[in-house]
Amino acid sequence: GAAPYRKGQVLHSVFAAAPYNANSERLYVSVSTANRVDIYDTSNEGLNFINILTGINNPRGIAFHPTQPLAYVAELNNNRVSVIDTINETLVGTINGFAQPDGLACTPDGKTLLVCNSGTNTVTVVSI
Numbered sequence: 553g554a555a556p557y558r559k560g561q562v563l564h565s566v567f568a569a570a571p572y573n574a575n576s577e578r579l580y581v582s583v584s585t586a587n588r589v590d591i592y593d594t595s596n597e598g599l600n601f602i603n604i605l606t607g608i609n610n611p612r613g614i615a616f617h618p619t620q621p622l623a624y625v626a627e628l629n630n631n632r633v634s635v636i637d638t639i640n641e642t643l644v645g646t647i648n649g650f651a652q653p654d655g656l657a658c659t660p661d662g663k664t665l666l667v668c669n670s671g672t673n674t675v676t677v678v679s680i
Contacts, residue, residue, distance in 0.1 A: 578602070578638065580623060582611035589614070589625060591641055603641050608634050613655035617680070619662045626653035626667065633667060633678075650676055 579592040579599070589611055591603040610628040616638070617623070623636040624647075633653060635645040651671030658665055658680070665678040 578641075580614050580625075580636075582608075582614055582625060584610050584612060584628070587611070589636070605636065605641070605643060607643065612653065613668070615656045615658045615665070617658050617662050618660055624656055624658065624665060626650075626656050628652050628654060628670070631671075633665070647678060647680075 577593065577595040579594050581590045581592065583590055587606065587609055589605040589608055590601065591605065593600045593602050608625055608627055609630045611634075612626040612628050614626075615624045621638045622644075623638050625634045625636065627634055627646075629652075630646075631648065631650045631652060633647040633650065633656065634643055635647065636642070637644045647665075650667055651669040651674070653667045653676075654670040655668040656665060663679060665680045667676045667678060668674075669676060
């Protein structure tokens, strides 16, 4: 198949690696200019393209849940956070109500998602 990007082009804006307790070694890359998240397998010291998740409008920051097989992706243009099932590598939901979310982080206990709103220069605290 075709490569997900052309050599020399910089399309990727944010990288996130699956936590140590994940079922597989994956690298998630938000490609904001193409409205997608690319997924790579990083096992055996390699970098092999696995999958593309589309339907994510201007993805930015990516954070992994520390104990559940979930990843969260900030969608700048849709003012929401998309939720990814990291076992099936599919979109499984959204969390709405943000102001141009750009970055995010999951607390170590997995109970809270912190979302940086670039539209209002605030941080939203979400129970998850």
